[in-house]
Amino acid sequence: MSTEFLEKTYLTTHDLAIGTFSFYEHVVVGQVREGMQICMDNILPLLALSWEAYRNTSVVYISDRKYSYSLDPTMYYEVKKLAPHITGYAWVVYNEINRKIAELEARFVHCPNAIYPTIDNALQWAVNLLQNEGEN
Template sequence: MLKANKNLMITSYNFYFCHIEIYEDYVKAVMKEGVTVSPEHNDVLLQIVEKHFKNKPFVYITHRINSYAVNPTVYLETAKISNMIGFAVVSTDPKQKIQIKLEKTFFNKEFKQFDILELALEWKDNIIKKYRD
């Protein structure tokens, strides 16, 4: 029997502040240029989680292609999403790497930075597997 590819996109959403892709066990977000991500943006994430990941573990991956700001207090709310078991940031920007260290202090779950998306996806597979074992 063929195993389904969990990295096939299920659906996507285009919001004024970001583009979000939904997969079987993760969300990939690309924020729009110049946005400041703030706690209000969590409302959108909560609706997506409720619709696509109800009682199912998932990882949030943000692919930082564009230049934008993050209010780190957003993670205090994001961390309350019980079935979000990890948060990955994909960026090669040295300034982003410094910012990520600050952001990580606001998030009490698995939080990791990667230079390429493929490594973030491998990490996601590992923590999902650990969670399920």
């Protein structure tokens, strides 16, 4: 599922100070660099790119948590105001610690969200979410 979807819908990749973000039609897959401390100041470039690419459409963000980093989860309230086009948020986690962190963060995300062990699972969820949104 993921390889075919990603190949068909790929738009561009942005290598930013905080990580690498691949933009697809209606999906962004982000991988934040090891040890980063995420704050509003350092995600503003990503939000600006997201606004340019998706402001008139829905997008699901998939956080590929391959590396450990920190953030203040209350930041999600501000992100929602600046990026209302984000209609879903998924975490891909590779260990129990990151699962627990994602569960905590999920409490602050006010859109459909889910936690998965693989990119394939997260992409399938994102596609289903987007399809269901289009039916409503």
